[in-house]
Amino acid sequence: xxxxxPASVSADLHALGEPLVPAGEAEDLxxxxxxxxxxxxxxxxxxGLVLTTVLVALGLLADTVxxxxxxxxxxxPLSAPSAEHRFGTDNLGRDLVDxxxxxxxxxxxxxxxxxxxxxxxxxxxxxxxxxxxxxxxDALMRLTELFQTIPRFFLVLFMLALFGSSFKxxxxxxxxxxxxxxxxxxxxxALSIRExxxxxxxxSLGASNLRIxxxxxxxxxVPAAVVVIALLASRIILLEASLSFLGLGDANVMSLxxxxxxxxxxxxxxxWMSVFPGATLAIAVxxxxxxxxxxxxxxxxxx
Amino acid sequence: MSLQYLIRRLVQIVPAIAAIIVITFVxxxxxxxxxxxxxxxxxxxxxxxAFMRDKFGLDEPMWTQFRTFVGNVLxxxxxxxxxxxxxxxxxxxxxxxxxxxxxxxxxVLSSVGGVALGLLAAKRxxxFVDLGISTAALMGYAxxxxxxxxxxLLGLAFELGWFxxxxxxxxxxxxTGLAHYRDVAYHLVLPSLVLAVSEVALVARVARTGLIQxxxxxxxxxxxxxxxxxxxxxxxxxxPNAMLPVVTVIGGRIGSLFSGxxxxxxxxxxxxxxxxxxxxxxxxxxxxxxxxxxxxxxxxVLANLLTDLVYAWIDxxxxxx
Numbered sequence: 024x025x026x027x028x029p030a031s032v033s034a035d036l037h038a039l040g041e042p043l044v045p046a047g048e049a050e051d052l053x054x055x056x057x058x059x060x061x062x063x064x065x066x067x068x069x070x071g072l073v074l075t076t077v078l079v080a081l082g083l084l085a086d087t088v089x090x091x092x093x094x095x096x097x098x099x100p101l102s103a104p105s106a107e108h109r110f111g112t113d114n115l116g117r118d119l120v121d122x123x124x125x126x127x128x129x130x131x132x133x134x135x136x137x138x139x140x141x142x143x144x145x146x147x148x149x150x151x152x153x154x155x156x157x158x159x160x161d162a163l164m165r166l167t168e169l170f171q172t173i174p175r176f177f178l179v180l181f182m183l184a185l186f187g188s189s190f191k192x193x194x195x196x197x198x199x200x201x202x203x204x205x206x207x208x209x210x211x212x213a214l215s216i217r218e219x220x221x222x223x224x225x226x227s228l229g230a231s232n233l234r235i236x237x238x239x240x241x242x243x244x245v246p247a248a249v250v251v252i253a254l255l256a257s258r259i260i261l262l263e264a265s266l267s268f269l270g271l272g273d274a275n276v277m278s279l280x281x282x283x284x285x286x287x288x289x290x291x292x293x294x295w296m297s298v299f300p301g302a303t304l305a306i307a308v309x310x311x312x313x314x315x316x317x318x319x320x321x322x323x324x325x326x
Numbered sequence: 327m328s329l330q331y332l333i334r335r336l337v338q339i340v341p342a343i344a345a346i347i348v349i350t351f352v353x354x355x356x357x358x359x360x361x362x363x364x365x366x367x368x369x370x371x372x373x374x375x376a377f378m379r380d381k382f383g384l385d386e387p388m389w390t391q392f393r394t395f396v397g398n399v400l401x402x403x404x405x406x407x408x409x410x411x412x413x414x415x416x417x418x419x420x421x422x423x424x425x426x427x428x429x430x431x432x433x434v435l436s437s438v439g440g441v442a443l444g445l446l447a448a449k450r451x452x453x454f455v456d457l458g459i460s461t462a463a464l465m466g467y468a469x470x471x472x473x474x475x476x477x478x479l480l481g482l483a484f485e486l487g488w489f490x491x492x493x494x495x496x497x498x499x500x501x502t503g504l505a506h507y508r509d510v511a512y513h514l515v516l517p518s519l520v521l522a523v524s525e526v527a528l529v530a531r532v533a534r535t536g537l538i539q540x541x542x543x544x545x546x547x548x549x550x551x552x553x554x555x556x557x558x559x560x561x562x563x564x565x566p567n568a569m570l571p572v573v574t575v576i577g578g579r580i581g582s583l584f585s586g587x588x589x590x591x592x593x594x595x596x597x598x599x600x601x602x603x604x605x606x607x608x609x610x611x612x613x614x615x616x617x618x619x620x621x622x623x624x625x626x627v628l629a630n631l632l633t634d635l636v637y638a639w640i641d642x643x644x645x646x647x
Contacts, residue, residue, distance in 0.1 A: 036390065052340075062352065085593075112362065142438045146528060148624065165341070169341060169342060169345035170345070170349075172342045172345060172346065172621060172623065172626060172630070173346055173349060173619075173626075174582070174585065174619075174622050175581070176581070176582070176584075176585035176586070176588075177404075177585065177618060177619045177623070178582075178620045180603070180607065180615070180619075180621065181350070181353065181615050181616065181618075181619045182357075182604075182616050183354055183626075184607050184610055185353060185357035185610065185612060185615075186357055186358065214554070255478065256494055259379050259413050261470055263591060264470055265470070265472065265585070267590065268355055268470075268472050268592075269588075269589070269592070269603070269604060269607060270604070270607065270608060272606055280470075280472075283470070283472060283473050283476065286344060286476065286628075287476065287592075287593065290476055290480055290484075291484060297473065297476045297477070297480065298477070298480075301470060301473030301477070304470050304473060304508035305465075305469050305470060306468075308469075308470070309465065309468035310469040312467065312468055313464070316464075
C-alpha cells in the first residue's frame with residue numbers, strides 16, 4: 024500500500040467491517056444525525072473542519088483578499104516582516120502574504136478538481152467491480168493493483184515532464200493517478216452491500232442493476248468514500264507542492280511549493296521566505312488530516 | 327519457508343514488472359512532440375530527421391518498437407541522456423548508492439524510533455505520554471519534507487552550527503579510510519533524520535494501535551495473570567504479534583521514501599538521484615526520467631516482495647495459506 028496516511032492504514036489493516044445499513048429512510052436520517060452529532064463532539068475533527076474551511080475560503084477568495092498580480096513588485100526585495108509586509112518580501116520584492124494567499128488558491132483549485140476526477144473514476148471502477156463481482160471484479164482489481172505498483176510521485180513527474188507542466192496538465196495527471204485507493208475501498212464496501220437484504224428486496228421487486236447501484240449501493244458507500252477522499256485531499260496538497268518545489272508546476276501560477284523552493288537560495292538571508300509559505304502548507308495538510316481522522320472516527324463508527 | 331510459497335510469490339512479480347513496462351511505453355507514445363525534436367532542438371534538416379527516425383526505429387510498427395523497448399529495459403539498457411551524453415544506466419548507477427544510503431538510514435531510524443515511541447505510547451494509552459506522542463505524530467505526518475529540511479538547515483546547521491550544510495563529504499578535507507566514513511556519517515545525520523520524521527510518525531501510530539489491541543487480547547491477560555509485569559507482557563507477548571502491520575507499513579513506504587529522499591537531497595545537496603532528477607526535469611531529459619521511474623518502480627516491486635517474505639517469516643500462518 025504506497026503512501027498511506029494514518030487513518031487509511033487502519034482502514035487497510037482492519038478488514039472493512041459490516042456497515043450499519045439502514046432498513047428505511049427514517050433510520051437513514053437518524054443515522055446521519057447521529058454521525059453529525061458524533062462529529063460535532065470530536066474536537067480534533069472540528070478543529071480540522073474549521074481550519075480547512077478558513078484556508079479554502081481564503082484561497083478561493085484570493086482575488087478579493089489580496090487583489091492584484093501576486094507576481095508583481097510590491098516593495099524592497101528581501102525585506103524582513105514589517106507592519107507593511109507582514110510576512111516580508113521575496114528576492115523580487117513580491118509581498119509574501121499576497122503570494123501565500125494566491126498559493127492557497129492554487130492548492131484549493133488543484134485539490135477540488137483532482138478530487139472530482141478521482142472520485143468519478145474511483146467510485147465508478149470500485150462500484151462496478153464490487154457490485155458485478157466475478158470476472159469484471161478480478162480484471163478491474165488486478166488493473167488497480169498493477170497501477171498502484173508504480174510509485175505515484177515518479178509517474179506524475181515523468182508524465183508532466185513529457186506532456187508539459189501546465190496547470191491543466193497538473194490537475195489531469197494528478198486526477199488520473201489518484202483513484203486506485205478510492206476504487207479499492209468503494210469496491211470492498213459495494214461487495215458487502217451487494218449481499219444485504221435490502222438489495223435482495225430491491226432485486227426481487229424487479230429493480231434494474233443501474234437502479235440498485237445508484238439508489239441502494241452508492242448512497243451506502245458514501246461514508247467510507249468521504250474518509251478516503253479527505254485523505255486523498257491532504258496527499259494531493261503535498262504532491263502538488265512537491266511538484267512545484269521541483270519546478271514541475273505551472274510557472275505562471277503562484278504556488279506554495281514554488282515559494283519554498285524559491286526560498287532555498289536565500290535561506291541564509293531571508294528565513295521568512297521559507298518559514299511562512301512552508302508553515303501555511305503544513306497547517307493546510309494538518310487541517311485536512313485532522314478532518315479526515317475526525318470523519319474516520321465518526322461517520323464510519325463500525326471500525 | 328516453504329519453497330512453494332517462495333515460487334508463487336516470485337511468479338507474482340511478473341505481471342507487476344510487465345505493467346510498469348507497458349504503462350511507461352504507453353505514456354511515452356501518447357506524449358506530444360517528436361522525440362527527434364528533443365535531440366535536434368530545432369536545428370535538424372529533413373535529411374537529419376529521416377536519418378534519426380531510421381536510426382531509432384521510430385517508423386517501425388508499434389509492436390516492433392515495443393519489443394525493442396522491452397528487450398532494452400530488461401537488458402538494463404536505458405538509453406543515453408539528451409543533456410549529458412552519458413548512458414542513463416551509468417548516471418543512475420553512480421548516484422543510486424548515496425540515495426540508498428540515505429533511505430536505508432532513514433528506514434532504520436524510523437523503524438526503531440517508531441516502534442520505541444509506539445511502545446512508550448501503548449504502555450499507558452490515553453495518558454499524558456501517549457497523547458504527546460500521538461499529537462507529535464500527527465504533526466510530523468503533516469510536515470512537507472522539503473520544508474522540514476529547510477528548517478533543519480536553517481536552525482541546526484546555520485544558526486547552531488551543529489551539522490554540515492551541504493553535500494556528503496567535506497570538500498576541503500580529503501579524508502581517507504575511517505575518517506572518510508566518519509565524515510560521511512556526520513553529513514548523513516541531518517538529511518536522514520529529516521527523511522525519517524514522517525515515517526517515524528506513521529510507524530509509531532501503527533505500532534501503538536497494534537500494541538494496544540494485542541495488549542487487550544486474552545493471551546496477554548493470561549500472561550499477566552500468571553504474574554508477568556506490564557513491561558514484560560508488552561515486550562514479550564504483545565510486541566511480536568503487533569509487528570505484522572508495522573512491517574507492512576515499513577515495506578509499503580519504500581516508494582514514498584524514494585520521493586522523500588529526492589526532495590531532501592535537493593535541499594541538502596546530497597549527491598544522489600535527487601539532483602539527477604532535478605537536472606533531468608529542468609532539461610526535459612526524458613531518457614533519464616524514464617530510467618529513474620523504472621529503477622524506482624522495480625525497487626518498489628522488489629521491496630514488496632521482501633516485505634511479503636519477511637511477513638511469512640514472522641507469521642508462519644501466511645506460508646501455508
